[in-house]
Amino acid sequence: MADVFLNAMGLVCALGSGHAQVRAALFAAAPGGVCLDSNLPLGKVTAPLPDLGELPPHRRSRNNALLLMALAELRPQLDAAIARFGHGRIGIVLGTSTSGVGESEAALAAHARSGELPPGFDLSQQEIGAPALMLAELLQLGGPAYVISTACSSSAKAMASAARLLVSGVCDAVLTGGADSLCGFTVAGFQALESVSALRCNPMSRHRDGINIGEAAALFLMTRDAGPVPGVRLAGWGETSDAHHISAPEPSGEGASSAMREALRRAGLGPEHIDYLNLHGTATPHNDAMESRAVHALFGPALPCSSTKPLTGHTLGAAGALEAALAWLSLVDNPEGLLPPHWWDGEADPNLPDLALVQPGQRLGRPLRAVLSNSFAFGGSNAALVLTSV
DSSP states (O other): OOOEEEEEEEEETEEEHHHHHHHHTTTTTOOOOOOOOSSOOOOOOSSOOOTTTTOOGGOOHHHHHHHHHHHHHHHHHHHHHHHHOOGGGGEEEEEEEEETTTHHHHHHHHHHSSOOOOOTOOGGOOTTHHHHHHHHHHTTTTOOOEEEGGGGHHHHHHHHHHHHHHHSSSOOEEEEEEEEOOHHHHHHHHHHHHOOSSSOOOOTTTTTBBBEEEEEEEEEESSSSSSOOOOOEEEEEEEEEOOOOSOOOOOOOOOHHHHHHHHEEEEEEEEGGGOOEEEEOOOOOOOOOOOOHHHHHHHOOOOOOOHHHHOHHHHHHHHHHHHHHHHHHHSSOTOBBBBOOOSOOOOOOOOOOOOOOOOOBBBOOSSSOEEEEEEEEGEEEEEEEEEEEE
């Protein structure tokens, strides 16, 4: 299989915007990110978002603003790729689950008050494919441009799909990742499932009681060569489907295990080669039980692992790309091998197998070489990514 590299990365999430800000908050001595000052803890982006005046009205949404913020960080490398390969050889593959639903919510609220939809509202703002079409139009890219929407595995699967475009020779570079923005629809939906916590989420704890919903955008420039600056390789990916239940994971974790094993196989690595695992770790009773069984069965009790969702919130369709971006930050410019901490109450669930959950400040004492990141979704859609240093 041809090598696939993540040569540049841009991100924005509740921890901040850009490499330096997010890295500092990720490895900080106290948890931040998720805002606890409201009635419901949310992983909200508080940085000012870009002006959308350069976009036509039907492309203006909070989701697309988050993408433009992430895009700005890797725009120089993307422009160099366009100059090298041409507009027609660069594709776009993204993951999302909300797209512009928030704009439709605001329009419907305005209609309820006045009987009219607000000027500038266009139903296409909420179309699932809108984020990829916006970027393709803005950047004048002629390669394939599409969105994958499989709930919480969306952007991890988008990155796997982007890699296949490169390996097959369809594209010479792909802009890939994902975005999801906060909206009432997702908050109300998860509240109806009784899956939202009133506190910072508490993954793997005996007291875990649900997720914190968040928003984020993370983008990567993916190519077949390593680029001028040492970076990160997408060494492997695995995708499986449980077909067990519309919202509950298959309890044994076999589908999750299969996805992790396939990612390792593609990467040519064994479980012993992984330095750190980013758990899907939603802090819901069923997901954490399933994932802990799958991880323990494959890696045993000693592999350092953590869920970063107590910091960022669960960003749904953006989660796979966001957590790949946090893995990217852990692999690059991290000589002491600092590990993303697992923030929780320390009260282990006696019904779950032991995992080596990362303590704040924990480090390997050397650079990380290989990281695995899990994403599991409604409908039993499972995705695992292996990232390695170059």
